Amino acid sequence: MFEAKLENAALLKKIVESIKDLVTDAPFDCSENAMCLQAMDSSHVALVSLKLEVGLFDTYRCDRTINLGISLKNMSNALKCANNDDGCMIKYEENEGDSITFTFTDTKRDKTQDVTVKMMDIDGEHLGIPDQDYAIVCEMPAAEFQKTCKDLAMFSDSLNITATKSGIVFSGKGDSGGINVTYAPNSNADDEKESVSLEVNEPVNVNFSIKYMNSFTKATTLSSRVRISLSNDVPIVIEYPIEEAGYLRFYLAPKIDDEDNME
Amino acid sequence: MFEAKLENAALLKKIVESIKDLVTDAPFDCSENAMCLQAMDSSHVALVSLKLEVGLFDTYRCDRTINLGISLKNMSNALKCANNDDGCMIKYEENEGDSITFTFTDTKRDKTQDVTVKMMDIDGEHLGIPDQDYAIVCEMPAAEFQKTCKDLAMFSDSLNITATKSGIVFSGKGDSGGINVTYAPNSNADDEKESVSLEVNEPVNVNFSIKYMNSFTKATTLSSRVRISLSNDVPIVIEYPIEEAGYLRFYLAPKIDDEDNME
Amino acid sequence: MFEAKLENAALLKKIVESIKDLVTDAPFDCSENAMCLQAMDSSHVALVSLKLEVGLFDTYRCDRTINLGISLKNMSNALKCANNDDGCMIKYEENEGDSITFTFTDTKRDKTQDVTVKMMDIDGEHLGIPDQDYAIVCEMPAAEFQKTCKDLAMFSDSLNITATKSGIVFSGKGDSGGINVTYAPNSNADDEKESVSLEVNEPVNVNFSIKYMNSFTKATTLSSRVRISLSNDVPIVIEYPIEEAGYLRFYLAPKIDDEDNME
Structure with a gap:
């Protein structure tokens, strides 16, 4: 089971809007310490590398390292439903099928939105990028x-x-x-x-x-x-x-x- | 003769913008008590029903019940000429031909706009919509x-x-x-x-x-x-x-x- | 040599945006007293006449009367690089080739932009427009x-x-x-x-x-x-x-x- 809650949906909205024209399908690598994403753009010229450490989340639970493949266009649509200051829960339950659920909560209005997005198989090769000194x-x-x-x-x-x-x-x-x-x-x-x-x-x-x-x-x-x-x-x-x-x-x-x- | 004055053109602008994509030609039913409009959308699936009671107008005079048919696109163009807080007079004079005149007044600038819009014959069937209790x-x-x-x-x-x-x-x-x-x-x-x-x-x-x-x-x-x-x-x-x-x-x-x- | 400095790029930006759809290529007549432009629109129906007197500039130096021909589209692109409150220097040096240089300075950020725009030969006929009394x-x-x-x-x-x-x-x-x-x-x-x-x-x-x-x-x-x-x-x-x-x-x-x- 993977479950992580951001105080505001705004952060995830901005990330997805930043990269969705560059990367079509994204493999999110979720581990105990962080939610990461590494992907080449569709013409294999540029590399995108995202790291969201546990500290960014209000709650975070990742029972075992998993890879969640998702179309960024669909994820963008899901996030468009959220207001910037809505709470944002990301949830994946192994035995509940092939979907990720985003739950947006607007406590001021007693409003809850559950958006499910189908997952996809993505061949993610995690490249080792060496730390290096730059000129x-x-x-x-x-x-x-x-x-x-x-x-x-x-x-x-x-x-x-x-x-x-x-x-x-x-x-x-x-x-x-x-x-x-x-x-x-x-x-x-x-x-x-x-x-x-x-x-x-x-x-x-x-x-x-x-x-x-x-x-x-x-x-x-x-x-x-x-x-x-x-x-x-x-x-x-x-x-x-x-x-x-x-x-x-x-x-x-x-x-x-x-x-x-x-x- | 029909003559009705709204304090601000904004109200009529908003109404026309709200319905003009749904209803092309609108029959306004003007009576002693209210200015009404009932029309099906062009694919006859949805019904629009508008009622503007006398109380919404600064002045209102309707000598006899009449039906004013008008293209909402032309009415929208006419209203675009008005600033939101311009006064808005709607006038129809039987013996002055087939036009409705909208007069917008901006007293701050001593400015008057007279916009005439050609009328059209519209077969308006006023449907009786029963009041009913809803679940x-x-x-x-x-x-x-x-x-x-x-x-x-x-x-x-x-x-x-x-x-x-x-x-x-x-x-x-x-x-x-x-x-x-x-x-x-x-x-x-x-x-x-x-x-x-x-x-x-x-x-x-x-x-x-x-x-x-x-x-x-x-x-x-x-x-x-x-x-x-x-x-x-x-x-x-x-x-x-x-x-x-x-x-x-x-x-x-x-x-x-x-x-x-x-x- | 021609060299003129405006305190803010905003003025020149507004001028160029105002006329660039009407006039494609503009001959700027620069003299001791003023920077002028006179041009017919491309269909030879309307005439544009611009005069910027020396008093509008922070510094102004024009050694001899010259005509600087420039594509307004290229000049518009150059000016888009400037922020409205950047300083704007226009410079033309006879013996440095066929370009005009716009230098935009943002002192707050120690930032300097040099944009060079190729000049062009334009047949400018300066029409004498008689002063006249109007009805x-x-x-x-x-x-x-x-x-x-x-x-x-x-x-x-x-x-x-x-x-x-x-x-x-x-x-x-x-x-x-x-x-x-x-x-x-x-x-x-x-x-x-x-x-x-x-x-x-x-x-x-x-x-x-x-x-x-x-x-x-x-x-x-x-x-x-x-x-x-x-x-x-x-x-x-x-x-x-x-x-x-x-x-x-x-x-x-x-x-x-x-x-x-x-x-």
Whole structure:
């Protein structure tokens, strides 16, 4: 039996809306310590990795490690029924068939919604992602990163990122013109939420598909800050922390072919 | 001559927007006591019944009972010209031809708008709808009922309603899963506007087309509360009261075929 | 070299959004005193005339009179990258090739965006528009004029304007009905911003294409007031003043053919 209760349905709504265009069918790995999800996007270019630790839940019970496969479109529909501040219970009972039940409670109105969603078999291969040191780690307001990716997409299919101690530059170039967006590190900013912090171990200069970046930034609703980790020639990590007890991470390999052209 | 003045155009705007997708051409029956409208939807499944008593108007003059036929699309366009708080005069003069004139006045700006709309001949058959006792009468926040119908439509074409003394349940079931929305009666709720009241004379279990229900709930703008009256095997009544001096009611017959399948 | 800095990008954003559907490619005439633009719409019916005097800029340097041709679509994309309150520098350096650079600065975040937009050759013929006296000059809230044009478009392709000392009437007539919108001059209105002022030298009765009028009113974002100047048989002028140091004007010739029909 698996049973986990979130105080508010809003968190799960935001997570599913963030990834449902990237990942169609999701295998949720539920264990004693956390509810996790790892999945490649449908074109096998980007990797989504979600971790929700027990601490995020009001109650949490997982008798044995199980994998719950679910269509994210159906899960999104189920969650649309919930108001943001409804309580949200997720329940799976082995001997009650092949469905997950989401129960949303609105105590103010004595209202209960039980939504059942059919499960599906998904071949989940849990990839081991090694922890590693990155040449650059940048933390910035998530909304800033989202706006920058959106702006760049007007000019180019590729996002070039260069970083040195003096700042991080996002740029793109197309037929009609080009754009450079430069952030100087301002870790002393008055407003910590607005600050851009930058750790530089060595300079980088690397290119990514802007389309995927724009897709990742749908997770901006989840967190006020985003953490960008990158090195030359390895996948970039775009991480949205979840209340200090989880995260939603996106991994994307650099574009190799364009690199020379962009310099 | 018919001449009636509403303090604000907003009321008429909301009414027309609520029904114009259901009813194309509307026969307004104007008498000494009230302005009424009764019309079947274009597929002759649902019935709309509107009553605006004299008390809703600032001034009201109806020399003899007349029927004013008008295209609701044209009436909607006319009303779009009015600001919500403009005064709204409706005028029909027998010997001035085949038009109704809407005059909107914005005294703050010394602005007057005269909009004339061509009338049309409509065969209005005024059905006598008998007052009757219903097995269940439920009053709830109109916005709650609207959200429940919208949520159910994601799962099913049919809305099943069951009610007993312990509560009223709206449910639907489809290929990807299902949903049950349960309201316990909470007539003692602190906030009277949010309360769900339920009178139960006998239990009911009955199915309706969710598409029509969703269409009716466009009238949610008219009233904070909705009154749902139903019995097994007779049309349901969805009523939106209008300032205690009128109403907009929708009648819909149950789905007979689906009834067995849904239980 | 041309270099001009606006305190906020918002002004230029609004201007470009106001005219970019009317004018595809724009020749900006930059001189010592002002940045100007004059262009016919693509069907050569309406004329757009923009003047931004030096006083609108924080810094302004124009070594010699030059003409900067630019696609308004590309300029719009560039400006979308700016937040409304970002500083906005426009720069053109003769010997640095065929691009204009817009630099947007967000000092709060130590963020700088350099957007380069390719220039284009545009045959700009600067028409001399004679100053002239008009039979009618009407000033009114820009939002009121916008709403009136939008309302009229539901009924007619033509906007008829008649004005006498007692008021100004905008009207249209179509198959389904018609509309007259009358403003009495209320120069003594309590709220000066809401007042309608009307100078009448001689009565007018003239017709215009409503489609163009609706297009002009996109400039409503620029100014709370609009100034309408008209005489029989000459182009109407719709003027949006810009902070008392510039303007955006639209000129449109009357519809000759319809005039008789409308009276």
